[in-house]
Amino acid sequence: VIITQGKYLASAVKPEQYPEIHRKEIVFIGRSNVGKSSLINSLTRVNQLARVSSQPGKTQTINFYEIGAKIDDDPGRKDFYLVDLPGYGYAKTGAQRRKIWSRFINEYLLGSEDLQFVCQLIDSRHEPMASDVEMFHWLVEHNLPVLVIATKVDKLSKNAVAKNISQIKRSLGVPELDVLPYSSVKNVGREELLNVIADCLLE
Ligand code: GTP
Ligand code: MG
Numbered sequence: 001v002i003i004t005q006g007k008y009l010a011s012a013v014k015p016e017q018y019p020e021i022h023r024k025e026i027v028f029i030g031r032s033n034v035g036k037s038s039l040i041n042s043l044t045r046v047n048q049l050a051r052v053s054s055q056p057g058k059t060q061t062i063n064f065y066e067i068g069a070k071i072d073d074d075p076g077r078k079d080f081y082l083v084d085l086p087g088y089g090y091a092k093t094g095a096q097r098r099k100i101w102s103r104f105i106n107e108y109l110l111g112s113e114d115l116q117f118v119c120q121l122i123d124s125r126h127e128p129m130a131s132d133v134e135m136f137h138w139l140v141e142h143n144l145p146v147l148v149i150a151t152k153v154d155k156l157s158k159n160a161v162a163k164n165i166s167q168i169k170r171s172l173g174v175p176e177l178d179v180l181p182y183s184s185v186k187n188v189g190r191e192e193l194l195n196v197i198a199d200c201l202l203e
Helices: 036-044 091-111 130-141 158-172 190-202
Strands: 002-012 025-030 062-070 080-084 115-123 146-151 179-181
Touching (some): 002 036, 036 062, 036 080, 036 115, 036 190, 115 130, 115 190, 130 146, 146 158, 146 190, 158 179
Parallel strands (some): 025 115, 115 146
Antiparallel strands (some): 062 080
């Protein structure tokens, strides 16, 4: 895929606020601070497209980004949406907040007809948290295709990345799972993810 542009389109907490024009959607989910918004910026190469913060809990709404795309020799445009979600497992937002979070996220994840696959981001530096494992199983149970992405691999040695990715697979209970190593700082995994997206845009 050649990304020709990326722009913020809409924020939503209920279906009436979803974009009116339907396009294929690729969604990013993961704990607060895992690097969802940074990944969207690195993938699109549009600086500050998604707001990044070192403080967890930055993204609070379902954010739709309209991505202009072309596929190499294909003359037609293959525009799609990247969808950034608020992080889960962030205690500070409080129980009430968490309840609302899960309601509007579930509504989106289970209701969208345009959702192609869910990128679940897990921090490569640590063992997956209980919330990561729960989320993965919830997605699988609801028949949502999941691509697990191990983030921030620039912070680890190659050996440590391999070791921790094996641990992620074990924790999720799927030893044969494909996990994509990613670094938004070094653009590791970018081409691979764009290839996965290209396949789904061509379908
Ligand atoms: P919420 O919106 O709070 O759910 O967080 P998020 O998942 O969108 O994380 P965000 O992209 O805002 O990044 C959180 C912090 O991690 C920021 O300080 C980023 O600079 C840092 N970060 C994100 N990706 C990477 C990466 O690949 N490598 C390194 N070294 N730091 C990263
Ligand atoms: Mg964010």
